[in-house]
Amino acid sequence: MKTVVIVSHPNIASSSTQQFLREAAAEPNVTWHVPTDQPLDIPAEQALIRDADRLIFQFPLYWYSAPASLKAWEDTVLTRSFDYPSVGGALVGKELGLVISLGQPAAHYTAGAPEQFSLSQLTTPYQALAHRLGMTWLPSFVVDQFGYQTETEKMHLLVDYQRYLTQEPLTHFSDQVNWTVRKLKAVSETQPDADQQKIGLVIDQISQNAATLSDLQDTLALLKDGGED
Amino acid sequence: MKTVVIVSHPNIASSSTQQFLREAAAEPNVTWHVPTDQPLDIPAEQALIRDADRLIFQFPLYWYSAPASLKAWEDTVLTRSFDYPSVGGALVGKELGLVISLGQPAAHYTAGAPEQFSLSQLTTPYQALAHRLGMTWLPSFVVDQFGYQTETEKMHLLVDYQRYLTQEPLTHFSDQVNWTVRKLKAVSETQPDADQQKIGLVIDQISQNAATLSDLQDTLALLKDGGED
Known part of the structure; x- marks a missing residue:
């Protein structure tokens, strides 16, 4: 099984979370990809995900969604002729998952808590994308408050993250x-x-x-x- | 009451929907604003929305969300020091609404229909934004399949759109x-x-x-x- 991780973060080099995950993702059959070309090389991006079995969008939650760079990637790379099931559907049957890092505790994301809405609600646009493209939606992988985690918690996180990228099937x-x-x-x-x-x-x-x-x-x-x- | 419409569309000049809405929005106390500066003039953008009573995000639905340019605007202009209620909250008490144009019929957006998810579900990230900033969430204004509308339907659309921008209260x-x-x-x-x-x-x-x-x-x-x- 091949996994491609599309990473969207405005400053990956300064993010301790992303640096930690990058090292953890250095596994066989896992491609860590940060789309930085401007403009994007669309055929190359499409070839990369066409070759994957599991596609992961990885990002910090900014205003309850991915940073703008991932949306720009979606709007540019996911063209109708490439991935619509009605016209060939290059992504049909593949898996789609999210790795979301949070500055707030994960428990804040529920009705009555400070953020009011759950991550299952907030990620609806990505679930709709998976539905439209005939992909299988995976439960999201959440990293909350990485900076406050103990070394032991980080080791658990590392193993769980590697499993999220490579365990087949996941559930x-x-x-x-x-x-x-x-x-x-x-x-x-x-x-x-x-x-x-x-x-x-x-x-x-x-x-x-x-x-x-x-x-x-x-x-x-x-x-x-x-x-x- | 002052209304500011933030328009996000990759090619407004070629969009008959946006051209129609732009003419309809030429009303007293309504500001039609297309953020195009690169980089954005953040203080000017903030001053514009600080001065509004009703803030509207207007966009075609791309992959179940706004185009990347609106997300870039959110990520850049809505800074914590500007709008977090805990630190002054420049937008507290204002209204937030969406004007969403669809290529598909609106009826496709419900469980069991082709798009599977409702617009109320898909717009959760914007509802969470309104909640976080202490804003009042308005029902969304949906324009579906503008190109197929009759002249009479377009006249209804024009009046309903003007009401959406200027009627107070809306409901x-x-x-x-x-x-x-x-x-x-x-x-x-x-x-x-x-x-x-x-x-x-x-x-x-x-x-x-x-x-x-x-x-x-x-x-x-x-x-x-x-x-x-």
């Missing part, structure tokens, strides 16, 4: 387990023997936990079936 | 009647005597209809009160 817990085990095995291969053994123990534990969870789910399903008779 | 029918009578009187003053008499008859009829409607509403209210005893 099931069992796929998350498989992704984690594959990732640990890949890391293990680059380590000295002693560390490989330790990582092996972690993998065994994860696999064992996953098996236990699966057994518990089976038991739960049986109990439910009985209760519904 | 009640009685205010619509008052607006229409004032408008007819103003038009009358520029006409020959014979036409002034005819317009006078129309105004009398409208006023009489409004009085009849008011009586009927009173009667209805009495009947309802009786029924609820």
Whole structure:
């Protein structure tokens, strides 16, 4: 699976969030792309996303939407002849997701909280875009108040972000387990023997936990079936 | 009441919709403003909207949002120090409305129809902006498929658009009647005597209809009160 991340930020070099995510995105089959050409090279941009299976728009939320540069990219690159399903639909069946960074706590984005509207409401224009182009909409990945995060929180963020870019499919817990085990095995291969053994123990534990969870789910399903008779 | 219309369109000169609306907007106390300076003169833009009572964003819907130029205006002109209620809030108490032109029929914008999402959903980012800045959100004014409209439909559109820009307050029918009578009187003053008499008859009829409607509403209210005893 190939992933393309279109990054929109007025000053990426000065954004600690974007620099952190850029390092985390340095994975096989992930392309980190900051459209900066003026004017944009439309055929090159179209070729890039035509080649992707998962397309990610990544941006800080400015006035409840992406910065103007992403809208300019949409207005220019997503031409009717390129991507409308009725005329060939270059993006049909691909996935579309958003990575949104927030200066406010994520909890502020709900009815009754300071921002009043949820991110699911505010991202409706992108959901409509996915619908129109025949793409599958992914749950958004939210990074809130990166500057206040502890080192441990940042490590969780790094792994979750890598999963968001590369785990396939994205939504099931069992796929998350498989992704984690594959990732640990890949890391293990680059380590000295002693560390490989330790990582092996972690993998065994994860696999064992996953098996236990699966057994518990089976038991739960049986109990439910009985209760519904 | 002063109204400022911020128009965002990549090619206004070639848009028959925008040319039509520009002529209709040539009213006292209405400023039609197309931000074109690069870079924007931020203090001048801020002074313009600080002076308005009703602020209108007017644009064709591109990918379920305004064209990039309006977002660039928002990102540049609406600075925290200028408009955040916590620090002075230059726009608190003003009204914010959208004039949206559509290439598709308006009926396509609802669940189950081709566009799937409603304009009330798609405009959430602007509603959140109004909420954040302490502004009053107006119902949006929608112009769909202007090119297919008959001359009569366009005349209705012209009057409704002028009302949207200048009627105060916007939402009640009685205010619509008052607006229409004032408008007819103003038009009358520029006409020959014979036409002034005819317009006078129309105004009398409208006023009489409004009085009849008011009586009927009173009667209805009495009947309802009786029924609820």
